[in-house]
Amino acid sequence: MLNKPDELLNEARASIDRSATEADIEAVRIGFLGKKGRLTAILRSMGDLNPDERKELGLRANRVRDEIEALIGEKKRAITAALRAERFSSEKLDVTEPGKGVSLGSRHPITRTIDEICRIFANMGYSVTEGPEAETVFNNFDALNAAPNHPSRDLTDTFYITEDILLRTQTSPVQVRTLRSTQPPIKVISPGRCFRADTPDATHSPMFHQVEGLLVDEGVTMADLKGALDAFAKRMFGNDVTTKFRPHFFPFTEPSAEMDMSCFVCRGKGCRVCKGSGWIEILGCGMVHPNVLRVGGADAERYTGFAFGIGVERIAMLKHGIEDIRLFYENDIRFIGQFA
């Protein structure tokens, strides 16, 4: 009788070994350990034994119960693990299949470029302002010190709406508007559309974009102009570019300059982008002409300032390696879509 629990243990071990599913193992548990189970039956039959035997049998039965329980637990975990493994294996995905994201739209490369230029200058403390696309001849030419017979005023160069109203040929009229509406210190940039009567080809567009810059304050020097624009070039094209300022002519600045930048593609060695020269013409700039300050209502003795104009298409073409300006306005989704 005393050996009964151990015999039972051997039997249970064999049953557990044979169990393959969670249901099998549950049946084993009920068969041996359940209320009507065989081990329970042994304990119930203990009434016939003497107290010592009863005690001994109780100890043995409890030990065997613990052991069976442990064996069942172990087997259960093994079965669960096997089921998991089977499920994982059946659920395995080919992760190299393409993703199914929502399609992302693109911002137009011109918008992108304007945004980048504006952000750089905003980080240098420039505010943003805008002016109208249709302007007065006064703001576009006269107030900007352009000679009355300057060829750029011709119908062959400039789109006119009336004798006195035109489509602005540059963003510079915003200088006039800003000077007239604000007292120095003034520190603004102004992005926008410009128009010139050019027939479209790979490098010309009758509509294009500029970002104008204007800083007017006491004590502004040409060195400040160099500092600001050199910083812009480095942030736009990378810290290793260098800049070079060449004297140039604009009616509304004196002195005037053009800024060249060392080619960011070949690092100045000479390549296709810089046409072998190692330098790329980037923008025009200069110290605001006192006549412009005066027309704008600023004290030209007290204040000095600088202005610059950046061609957005040119920057975008350089930056993205675009070779035909017309692509911007054809708006082929295969082109636009590259700028998401």
Added chain:
Amino acid sequence: MLVPLSWLRQYTDIDADAETFAERMILSGSNVETVRTFGKDIKGVVIGRVLSVERHENSDHLFICRVDVGADTRTIVTGAPNVSPGILVPVALHGSELPGGIRIKKGKLRGVMSEGMICSPEELGFDDKVTPISSKDGIWILPDEFEVGADAPTAMCLDETVVDFEITPNRPDCLSILGMAREAAAVFGAPLRYPNTDAPIASQHTAADFIRVEIRRPDLCGRYAARAAEDIVIGESPWWLQRRLMFAGMRPINNIVDITNYVMLEYGHPIHAFDIRTIAGGVIIVDTAKDGETFTTLDNVTRTLRGDMLLINDGEKGVAIAGVMGGLNSEIEADTRTILVEAANFNPSGVRLTSKALGIRSEASSRFEKGVSAELSGAAADRVCALIAETGAGRVAAGIVDNYPGKAERASIRVRVDRMNALLGTTIGADEMANMLERLEMDVAREPGILRVTPPHVRIDLTEEVDFSEEIGRMYGYDRLDATLHRDNVEVVVPRSLSLRETVRGTLTAMGLSEIQTYSFVSPEGADRIGLPADSPARDFVRLRNPLGEENSVMRTALLPNMLEILKGNFNRSNANVKLFEIGNTFLNAGAGTLPTERLSLSVGAYGVWGFFELKGVVEGVLRRLGIEGAIFESAADTGTYHPGRCARVFLPGSDEVAADRRAIGLLGEIHPDVRAAYDIGADVWGAEIDLEYVIGRADLTRRYEPLDRYPAVTRDVSLLTTEDVTVGAVTEIIAQTGGKLLERAELFDVYRGKQIPDGMKSLSFSLTYRAPDRTLTDEEVAKTHEKILKAIEENTGAGLREV
């Protein structure tokens, strides 16, 4: 401006090689376009004399020539029609090399051995537009001044470097060899030498014997200087003169014309020569033409003049359009014996208007337009005479007839040293500044802290103090200026409209739409193509006076036509599933003399994707992102642009929610099949245009938190059977109005037509959510409100509950 360096070096001493020269000129403000070298790659070309010319037996265009090349004679076959016995020519011998790496070898031409090649100017590296007339389309007939057998590059001085400078419009003085020499001399600190203007007088006459000058319009002609020369023998210019013209980009014509061109290039002052035979009565009158007067210019075109154009006349007839082009009647001819040399100064605007109106652009007119110093006229006329004497072209008459009503003393300009330094950010001393200016041939009087500067008369660009800041800056070197950042105390402001446009862009791109940018000017036909009604205000275009073409002739009043054009372009390229938007200005007439009103608009367009409700979702998404609530969508069957059954007009409610206050902000829908056909797009197209200017004005990006629900909601689904004319909007409105406080929201989750639904009817399924903020609702409470809603719907629309 083409500058042969050997010519420049006549006036100043520049030792630097071409590369250094170009670099330093660029940094001082004379930008270099190109640097071209000539002659270096020519080897084995000699001067030869053609001894005889025979026709080639086997060709109707080839000639067989015997050519003396010094050491011996060679047989050379040429196809040049201008070959003749006796002429001097450049001969490329067997084994010679020409520009571009071309090697010349002897070879048979139609059976005859040719021992080399007689060269044209182009074959020696010249542009055909500078080829001397006699050598055009043929071999180069050289001036008879070379030794036969001499090495041609050496004898002809073909080794040359030509620098092409980009001259800015403020510096017309630099459109001359002397002007560039002045710049170079200043940059390199070298002396400047002027050419000889002193002609030996060999004539018995004086200029006044031949000519009298009367200026009737001193406002248009500030100076008229005239000299004369007799016993002119028209012929070919000497090689040194032809050579310089050719390298400077001008074609040699004859000695007198060449000299006037030479002096124009040298001084930058246009010169005209008349055959004095043709000047009746020996008088030159500078006056305007009669309105409608006709005149034949030397290009043999008869032109009709206006009364404001300056026509030089001799009292009987016109002889030249002042500063623009001479007349055919007074042209220098092969038998011209006596000439009048005109060096006059004409008003820039006058010349510009005349040349524009007549459509003539000459070297002279373009120079006068940019401005020529009147002070140059005398020297330029003298220089022409000196060259006539020097080249033996004729005998120069003494004296000059010089009418100079426009003479003005050049005043000095006060330049403050401190001001210059303040502009440049430098600490240049007064003396150093003065020295820089003196190097540019300026007279400088030094006073404490001040320089009184008189620039040379050719520097018509220097008129006020600030102009000298650039002169000092460029002489000092822009590269030597510091690079600093101005310290300021200003706040950064970004306009609300700009940042909200960026918000809209971000929202639309996140929804998968891509941005386009299109021209602000469009074709007026777009209005017809999108089916706008005849009385639409969008047909009141702002027109350009000088458009590139009809298709870009008016400012856009709407963005939709461009959007459809772009969709069409994409469709034609088989781009699938295109979803686009544009944000841009429209232009509305604001009345005469006023700038047009520019108004921001948003267009959306798509094909190959979407139905109406996806499009509506996009518009709703933008409004929601801008914090705009309560948009009303009403069916719009009247647009012409959109499918009458699939178009909505969008309204925003007025501020006080009064229905009449509401404002239409745009349209959206399926593009009308006729419009689609007009754009030739073979797919359903969805479009919208929204008044973004107004919408942005209503935007509200503030967000107020609403407490999260603490009590459970009760949801009741209901399906209603209604006739087709009952809209979801109307039912939703009734539900919202009768639901009271307990109704949290009502959502449409299904619209069903088909089996079990009679024709002309539809089933609308709503999910109604009830909730109270302060308690759990009882079934009775919910049932009461729910019943009330259903009753209201039934009473107002006749819709009945559908048993599901």
